[in-house]
Amino acid sequence: MIEIQDLQKSFGDFRAVDGVSFSVEPGEVLGFLGPNGAGKSTTMRMITGFLTPTGGGVKVAGADVGADPIAAKRRIGYLPEGAPLYPDMTPRTLLEFIAEVRGVPASERRARIEKVVAQVHIAGVLDQRIDTLSKGFKRRVGLAQAIVHDPEILILDEPTDGLDPNQKHEVRQLIEEMSQDKVIILSTHILEEVEAVCSRAIIITHGKVVYDGTPQELKERSPSGRLDEVFREITTAAAPALG
Amino acid sequence: MKSTTTILKRELRGYFTTPVAYVFIVIFLLLTGILTFYMGGFFEREQADLAPFFFFHPWLYLILVPAISMRLWAEERKTGTIELLLTLPISTGQAVMGKFLAAWAFTAIALAATFPVWITVNVLGDPDNGVILAAYIGSLLMAGGYLAIGSCISAMTNNQVIAFVVSIVGCLLFILAGLPAVLDFFTGWAPQAVIDTVSSFSFMTHFNSISKGVIDLRDVIFYASLIGCFLLANTLILDAKKGE
Ligand SMILES: Nc1ncnc2c1ncn2[C@@H]1O[C@H](COP(=O)(O)OP(=O)(O)OP(=O)(O)O)[C@@H](O)[C@H]1O
Numbered sequence: 193m194i195e196i197q198d199l200q201k202s203f204g205d206f207r208a209v210d211g212v213s214f215s216v217e218p219g220e221v222l223g224f225l226g227p228n229g230a231g232k233s234t235t236m237r238m239i240t241g242f243l244t245p246t247g248g249g250v251k252v253a254g255a256d257v258g259a260d261p262i263a264a265k266r267r268i269g270y271l272p273e274g275a276p277l278y279p280d281m282t283p284r285t286l287l288e289f290i291a292e293v294r295g296v297p298a299s300e301r302r303a304r305i306e307k308v309v310a311q312v313h314i315a316g317v318l319d320q321r322i323d324t325l326s327k328g329f330k331r332r333v334g335l336a337q338a339i340v341h342d343p344e345i346l347i348l349d350e351p352t353d354g355l356d357p358n359q360k361h362e363v364r365q366l367i368e369e370m371s372q373d374k375v376i377i378l379s380t381h382i383l384e385e386v387e388a389v390c391s392r393a394i395i396i397t398h399g400k401v402v403y404d405g406t407p408q409e410l411k412e413r414s415p416s417g418r419l420d421e422v423f424r425e426i427t428t429a430a431a432p433a434l435g
Numbered sequence: 436m437k438s439t440t441t442i443l444k445r446e447l448r449g450y451f452t453t454p455v456a457y458v459f460i461v462i463f464l465l466l467t468g469i470l471t472f473y474m475g476g477f478f479e480r481e482q483a484d485l486a487p488f489f490f491f492h493p494w495l496y497l498i499l500v501p502a503i504s505m506r507l508w509a510e511e512r513k514t515g516t517i518e519l520l521l522t523l524p525i526s527t528g529q530a531v532m533g534k535f536l537a538a539w540a541f542t543a544i545a546l547a548a549t550f551p552v553w554i555t556v557n558v559l560g561d562p563d564n565g566v567i568l569a570a571y572i573g574s575l576l577m578a579g580g581y582l583a584i585g586s587c588i589s590a591m592t593n594n595q596v597i598a599f600v601v602s603i604v605g606c607l608l609f610i611l612a613g614l615p616a617v618l619d620f621f622t623g624w625a626p627q628a629v630i631d632t633v634s635s636f637s638f639m640t641h642f643n644s645i646s647k648g649v650i651d652l653r654d655v656i657f658y659a660s661l662i663g664c665f666l667l668a669n670t671l672i673l674d675a676k677k678g679e
């Protein structure tokens with residue numbers, strides 16, 4: 193469903209993503225892990241067509257993101273890092289807008305919006321300006337706009353960042369419910385989240401994949417059985433010597 | 436086409452959900468009023484036309500249109516919503532077109548709000564309304580030219596102040612190209628063809644004839660191709676920035 197081939201991205205002389213390859217099939221929930229600045233968001237931006245790779249390529253449901261971006265983007269729902277939203281809109285007008293551009297037929301729009309509003313619990317703020325919403329509610333609206341067209345592929349950049357514990361739980365459940373027939377890639381800094389919802393974990397550091405496997409296998413690598421220990425070990429071992 | 440309309444609607448609505456639209460329209464009306472009636476000597480001339488009204492439009496737009504266009508892309512970049520917009524299943528060109536058309540429609544609304552001036556001149560005298568209509572069309576075309584330049588410049592930065600200032604300078608060049616003072620600089624040593632070329636790029640040259648009531652196809656083509664070129668450049672800049 194998603195095939196990534198030797199993906200590279202340089203900003204000037206700096207290599208943010210350095211030869212990342214993997215593919216993901218429907219039913220998989222891929223947790224994207226790595227320290228700050230590892231290249232997670234940059235990789236997601238290339239999958240969604242927001243950034244053009246310096247090298248390599250991405251195929252989404254058979255469509256090459258570089259050659260046929262519109263076909264690729266049509267299959268995707270995307271929550272960018274920080275959940276940017278138009279501040280002067282309300283969740284309702286924003287969802288209507290996204291549903292329309294994303295091709296949800298006019299007759300189904302209302303039902304779809306009602307459904308996602310219930311899924312992410314934003315009914316109470318539906319007509320409040322987005323710039324007056326709290327951080328967690330903004331994130332929920334961001335999530336709602338990513339799933340409003342029921343996409344086959346979901347790319348979520350830190351979907352639970354800023355959510356309260358109850359909401360985190362709800363969002364994880366939502367992801368699990370949706371995972372059966374979708375491809376989901378999510379990035380997170382919460383390791384328990386990977387354990388709870390992901391069927392697969394990829395760790396990247398300095399733009400390179402340093403681990404690709406199940407969360408269970410990852411855990412077994414640690415003598416104490418703690419994910420944060422393995423994570424630290426893997427990501428610091430790969431660090432190049434400074435100076 | 437449908438996506439362009441969707442973007443256009445969202446953008447246009449955006450003007451009216453913020454104070455931008457109201458502040459802009461009030462200031463636009465205030466300035467046109469002052470310029471027309473005080474500086475343009477509308478009453479003293481005792482002529483039933485709107486020449487003093489339209490005379491100031493190129494200068495008025497020089498400041499006011501960049502104030503509209505500076506936000507177009509710089510703000511999207513600053514707030515990060517550009518990532519939301521450009522990952523929708525639309526082409527970059529459709530996004531550029533939708534935002535430009537909304538801004539243009541908005542300036543058309545502001546221009547339409549000057550209708551009391553038109554009523555005034557019709558109450559006081561018996562003007563040639565055909566000429567006035569042509570001048571309105573010319574003014575709108577000119578506003579489109581300014582907007583396309585400003586939109587293109589706004590795509591280069593995430594700083595609205597920079598976009599504003601650079602757009603003023605950019606538009607000023609297109610005004611100056613037609614002023615006698617600038618053309619005089621070329622006369623005497625440069626061939627006539629050069630002078631004609633320079634003045635043919637001027638907003639003034641193309642606006643003056645339309646505002647006298649003559650809609651010459653060449654003037655329309657000038658504005659259409661100017662808008663087309665700058666919006667194309669705008670699209671290319673956005674695409675190039677993805678690869679930076
Ligand atoms: N537009 C840009 N220009 C220059 N450098 C950039 C740009 N975007 C990202 N980078 C750099 O690329 C590297 C990877 O950034 P990225 O945002 O992908 O990291 P990340 O893994 O998502 O980190 P985090 O966990 O903090 O979100 C960082 O060092 C960042 O500074």
Ligand SMILES: [Mg+2]
Binds near residue numbers: 232349
């Ligand atoms: Mg990130």
